[in-house]
Amino acid sequence: MTIDSAVGTGHIPAALHALPHVHYADRFTLATALEATPEAWARAMFGDTPSAGELLIWRGILSLRLHRERSLDTVAGWRVDERREDWIRLAAESWWLRANMVVATTGGQVSLWTFLHYAQPIGHVAWPPLSIVHRHLVPGVLRSAAVRVRGPRG
Known part of the structure; x- marks a missing residue:
């Protein structure tokens, strides 16, 4: 399962995010x-609901x-901010x-x-090293999701 990725704030579809300014953006895509x-x-x-690892990170x-709590309005604790036919946006924030x-x-x-939008200057310092881990983990998230979507018959 090959994953295509792009990192950067250029050419972001504006409708996808609800942030005042995007300081960091990435996209990982799995053909399926x-x-x-x-x-x-x-x-x-x-x-x-978030797993132990997700709780540690998030x-x-x-x-x-x-x-x-588990809810139709949340996914793993993230608020469902908007649903469209071909996408769903989840939102969360910190200080x-x-x-x-x-x-x-x-x-x-x-x-x-x-x-990501850095609400405080620390974001410009804290996220770059954390983004390395993030970009390492996301392909596995997509591949594991494909196995779950395929289900026991796959």
Whole structure:
């Protein structure tokens, strides 16, 4: 399962994020014949509630405020900010960071976009080294989600 990726703030579809300014953006795309809604893909990637590892990263390191209960309005604690036919946007924020993750499904592909706005100057220092880990983990998130979407029959 080959993953295509792009990092940078150029050529970002404006409708995808709801941030005042994008300081960091990336997109990871997996070509797949599997069909599922963007929300089903998002739940396959992250679950209904955050895992221990996600809590460590999202709450512990990034200080993101996540919802604790399972809900139709959240995915892994992230608030569902907007749903469209071909994408879903998740949102979370901390004292220093506002984040959007977008899961998009188009043309036999599923993509995970990450958009960050640094609400405090520390973001310009803290995120660059953390982004290395983020970019290392995301391909595995997409591949694992494909296995979940495929289900036991695959």
